[in-house]
Amino acid sequence: MQANHRRDRELLDIPGVARYIASSVRHVRRLVAERRIPHYKVGHFVRFDPDEIDQWLNGHHRGPSAA
Numbered sequence: 001m002q003a004n005h006r007r008d009r010e011l012l013d014i015p016g017v018a019r020y021i022a023s024s025v026r027h028v029r030r031l032v033a034e035r036r037i038p039h040y041k042v043g044h045f046v047r048f049d050p051d052e053i054d055q056w057l058n059g060h061h062r063g064p065s066a067a
Helices: 014-020 025-033 050-059
Strands: 040-042 045-047
Antiparallel strands (some): 040 045
């Protein structure tokens, strides 16, 4: 993240990101444990930047292949 990055939205906790991506808390915890989702560790807290989650979701988009 750039030093001049302005955060327009608050960081999400695990239940918040689970709701945001329509998943379960357990699944989000597994993604964190496997380091498959962008997150921050602040002490023992895990937090997520909604903008980074949007980018992560866009990178995992699957659709019809061009024929």
